[in-house]
Amino acid sequence: MCRTGSGRDPRAMTTHPVIEVSGPRKSYGGRAVVDGVTFAVEEGEIFGILGPNGAGKTTTVECVEGLRTPDEGRVRVAGLDPVADHEQVSRVLGAQLQQSELQAKITVREALELYASFYPHPADWRPLAEHLDITGQLTARFGKLSGGQKQRLFIALALIGNPRVVVLDELTTGLDPRARRDTWRLIEDVRGNGVTVLLVTHFMEEAQRLCDRIAVIDKGRIAALDTPAGLIRRASGSTVISFTPSAPLDEDELQALPALASVAHKDGRITLAGTDETVNAVISLLARQHITAHQLRVTDATLDDAFLDLTEASA
């Protein structure tokens, strides 16, 4: 393994992935919550961890943050062990936790100054607060902030130590759609400044929009690891064809279509999931039988569809 000497700047090691997770196992009461998840995150990436509730997403990132010690396996952040070298890792890793708060009566400014004092080379909190649009709340107490303001403050606290990596766990849960979109823009800005982002989410739209690569975790294991487009392609039924036929179609002929993933009938409308090959075949089938397809729509499946397909496949 690669341990950085005290005198060496860990930023110099750009050839190694900034986060390496190789097969940690973590069990509670005999039940494996994380079971051999393996991935590596490159510097400057937005890496998503996606999965249903209880899949082991949070436990996985808690191992990265050094909040949990895996029973076995290896986790490295900037080449360091998050548990054994906790102090050094906490200087390069900023975290926003699911369900954590601050003291109800601490003001935003006090929280920023306090957390800045924890780090050897903190960011200046003033431009940070400005960027995150919380300058109007500097004298407000934490307990009086709205959900969106609290989340923006937590992003600021995650960034205040000038980290190389930020871990954001269910950052936008509970935010209204506008606040969620504003937060996405912030995450893109964070990456724009060269910070690597490890993002835990269960919002497909969020993962599809932000992430360079996504690990889909299900039941403590990786079900798939790819780019959002790759995950969609990989899922059976990545293309969806729907139309209302002018005359009934023979069900056997539909079922015989190549690369077909599913067929659904509803109110005289047929929805097929498959690939481009399926599209071509269904068009020639319709032509042969002189059937007109009303309101024909061919769309790409969304990450939603891919996710359901991938997590069902491993069930």
Place this chain on the structure above:
Amino acid sequence: MSTSTLSTARPRAAVLRTEVRLFRREPGGIFWILMFPTLLLVILGSIPAFRESDKSLGGLRLVDLYVPVVVLVAMITAGVQSMPQALTGYRERGILRRMSTTPVRPSSLLSAQMLVHGLAVLVSTLLALAVGRLVFDVRLPEQLAGYVLALVLAVLAAIALGSVVSAVSRTTKIAGAIGSAVYFPMMFCAGVWLPVQSMPHTLARVVELTPFGAAARALGQAASGDWPGWGHLGVLAAWTVLLSALAARWFRWE
């Protein structure tokens, strides 16, 4: 490592400064720890019978005995009521976890809370001594070194007891319930209803084995010019050691 000590000194001071500031924003804590004990002294002292010297108390007045008692009220309130609420709240609301992801250990938040409550008790003590002296002519502790020693040991015992309450309480609600259950027996032992010096002999011997019964005796002795009994100081020290060990063993960070 000297460099590591240096690098954690500044954040620890910042955490303490923040906790002092936050304590000052809690009207409940300010009233019950800083004001109420002295208020109790003023109320009791305004009863004429409390200001008459009593031969069975060696010529002292009840109001003389009540100055150490209200100091103990401040201590018990801070230790078993106020501090466990703060500590379990910090755990329950993920504040300790949030701090675990920074280079500063969450233990610095716990020790800052203990220090803040200890300081609040000292301020409350000074207030009670000053009001006792100015309003009721209660003499200041004559064996000052002994008084300070007994006071420090008693504060440590109160903090240790509060730490045990925090350790065994999973939530702030449970901490409130356990805190109240511990509060009243401790107040009794401290002599709030009947000073230890006036308790029947057998009861007094038993009460002197509890932390605040021993503290009441030690403070009372030092107030009237004697060196506090080593037995009482020993009881306080033993409780502090035992309770601290239990708190350290039972405390859960999550």
